[in-house]
Amino acid sequence: MRKPIIAGNWKMNMNPDETRAFVAAVKNELPDPSKVESVIAAPAVDLTALVDAAKDSVLVPAAQNANDHESGAYTGETSPKVLADLGVKYVIVGHSERRGYYHETNEDVNKKAKAVFANGMKPIICVGESLDQREAGETEDLVATQVEAALNGLSADQAKELVIAYEPIWAIGTGKTATSEQAEEVCRHIRETVAKLYDQTTADATRIQYGGSMKPNNVKELMAQPDIDGGLVGGASLQPDSFLQLVHYQD
Numbered sequence: 205m206r207k208p209i210i211a212g213n214w215k216m217n218m219n220p221d222e223t224r225a226f227v228a229a230v231k232n233e234l235p236d237p238s239k240v241e242s243v244i245a246a247p248a249v250d251l252t253a254l255v256d257a258a259k260d261s262v263l264v265p266a267a268q269n270a271n272d273h274e275s276g277a278y279t280g281e282t283s284p285k286v287l288a289d290l291g292v293k294y295v296i297v298g299h300s301e302r303r304g305y306y307h308e309t310n311e312d313v314n315k316k317a318k319a320v321f322a323n324g325m326k327p328i329i330c331v332g333e334s335l336d337q338r339e340a341g342e343t344e345d346l347v348a349t350q351v352e353a354a355l356n357g358l359s360a361d362q363a364k365e366l367v368i369a370y371e372p373i374w375a376i377g378t379g380k381t382a383t384s385e386q387a388e389e390v391c392r393h394i395r396e397t398v399a400k401l402y403d404q405t406t407a408d409a410t411r412i413q414y415g416g417s418m419k420p421n422n423v424k425e426l427m428a429q430p431d432i433d434g435g436l437v438g439g440a441s442l443q444p445d446s447f448l449q450l451v452h453y454q455d
């Protein structure tokens with residue numbers, strides 16, 4: 205059985221003091237990690253505070269990006285090796301904001317996913333279409349291409365470990381959630397794509413999240429879909445109360 209994974213993506217919000225206060229507010233209220241994995245992806249400048257505050261708790265620290273090199277002349281970038289040294293466990297790769305604002309390509313996403321694995325962490329690989337692409341009927345082909353490119357050269361064992369987040373761009377930060385049927389349709393297609401690339405056993409192990417205006421009031425219905433194994437949550441992960449409601453969606 206795939207273990208559900210609810211991950212907050214704080215984007216460029218919170219400072220170290222706010223990070224410590226958030227962790228203090230949630231750390232003793234999180235669900236049993238054998239039932240739901242609770243993850244927070246903080247800005248790089250907050251990760252030391254996050255890891256430190258979250259030790260002795262089941263909260264799993266994650267980063268929002270990493271360079272594909274371990275060290276060198278890459279001014280302003282974050283080394284995946286240093287993230288791993290700090291105690292980070294997951295790294296979000298290829299978020300639509302990185303693809304859009306910072307021109308990350310499918311090839312970059314693939315290199316970063318490999319670098320994350322090479323340093324003993326797991327990537328959360330984001331895919332998803334714009335509204336124009338959805339309206340042009342391109343969603344399934346586009347998402348399959350993104351998945352194929354991101355997983356290029358990864359082993360079946362790695363495909364079982366990574367997480368794919370389906371985030372329709374038109375649903376991010378807009379309050380417009382994809383209906384659970386729309387989200388399920390694309391997540392099922394992602395699983396079929398993984399099955400074609402590897403085999404059904406591998407695809408059955410890969411965890412697929414939905415992201416885009418996931419909130420306490422829609423998490424249950426989304427998580428009830430057979431191919432949705434988790435959520436990647438922006439706005440609703442910034443407050444301890446709503447994050448706790450999300451990770452406790454089974455209660």
Ligand SMILES: O=C(CO)COP(=O)(O)O
Pocket residue numbers: 213299371375376377378379415416417418436437438439440
């Ligand atoms: O981009 C997202 C998570 O990575 C979704 O953000 P919102 O939950 O704020 O729509």
